[in-house]
Amino acid sequence: MIKKVFILMVIMIASFVIFTACAQDDTTNQPVDDQEGDIEQDVQPADETNLSPTPEEMNETHTVVLYFSDNDLTATYRINKDVFVRNKDHLAKAALEAWIDGPEHEELTGLVNTNVIVEYVEELDGIANVSFSKEIQGINLGSSGELMFAEQIAMILQQFGFDRTQILVEGRVGETLLGHLYTGEPIIANDPESYLWVEEKDSREIVLQNVAFRIFEPYPNSEVKDQIVVRGLARVYEGTLLYEFEDGHFILDEGFTTATEGAPGWGEFEIIIELDEFANYSGRVILFEESAKDGSRINELKIPVNVIN
Incomplete structure (x- = not known):
């Protein structure tokens, strides 16, 4: 009788040891996210937390x-x-x-x-x-x-x-x-x-220019007859510009005009030089201004033209 009880107790102890070992092995083999589920739920995706503001x-x-x-x-x-x-x-x-x-x-x-x-x-x-x-x-x-x-x-x-x-x-x-x-x-x-x-910004073509004048017409060396029309922009003191027309030997016409605006702005101007008596020759219109400091001639711009019958 005592022998049977002893054998029964050994069997029960062995069963308990085997059951405990299986339970531990089952826990160890569980997925990581099952063990740490609460932690995983609190972690935000990297692409939502590391965006740098522009x-x-x-x-x-x-x-x-x-x-x-x-x-x-x-x-x-x-x-x-x-x-x-x-x-x-x-x-x-x-x-x-x-x-x-x-x-x-x-x-x-x-x-x-x-x-x-x-x-x-x-x-x-x-x-x-x-x-x-x-x-x-x-x-x-x-x-x-x-x-x-x-x-x-x-x-x-x-x-x-x-x-x-x-x-x-x-x-x-x-x-x-x-x-x-x-x-x-x-x-x-x-x-x-x-x-x-x-x-x-003016879209008209500038055919000749310097620091004080921008010329829209005439083109350099263009042919003129009866009259010379000079149109452009000037950035000159008090808007006053002077001009001469000469043939290489003599001054055939001279005068002045006033642009629509004085320096430092650019003002529109137009000069018309009438050619009452003429022959075929080359001439040039010379634009310039007088220095506000000493009255000297400054910023000359020469426009060559060909006068024809």
Whole structure:
């Protein structure tokens, strides 16, 4: 009897050990996500949590007015440009940085290398002080290009309430920036309305031009009879331009006219020279202006023509 009870107890213990081992093995072989189901439910997909916001989402959009030269560096035009800033106090600096990046319009060009850095823009006694990195001194524009350069900076900052802008390099004022224009004093901004929007840019063909005159007609060396008609644009002091018509030996006609607008704007003008008595010869119309400083003759533009019967 005791032997039977002992055997029964051994069988029960063995059964318990086998059952426990199977239960542990079953738990071990369960899928991981079943064991950690609660943790998996709290994890978000990576593509929903690691998206970086775009500049447009991080910043506010502001439309500013920028100024760029045409490809011939003969005039400056206005365009609108959207810029993005987090703090509106940095809008003037952002506008200048967009100006350095250059225009997208195919008929306009930038004046500054894109490696130039706008260090800061700050107000001092009502004057905008803008400091550029030293790379600004590496551009080569000539006297007229340097004037446009300073003019465009002053006009960009004018929209932020500054009528005068002091240009600095690495925080220091210099007598000249690129070797031509005096920059020891602030640059005074012009009237924005004296600049055309690029959409208003004259589409007429310019057949001859210089810094003061743009001629639509006549073509150089064209044939004329009875009269010479000269039409174009002038950027001259008080809009006054003078002309002469000569045949290489004598002045056959001379006079002056007034354009519809004086410098720095471009004004329309027309000159008609009557040819009452003529023979076949070559002549030329000479346009010029008188210097406001000393009355000397400056900015001559010569238009050759052929007079025929």
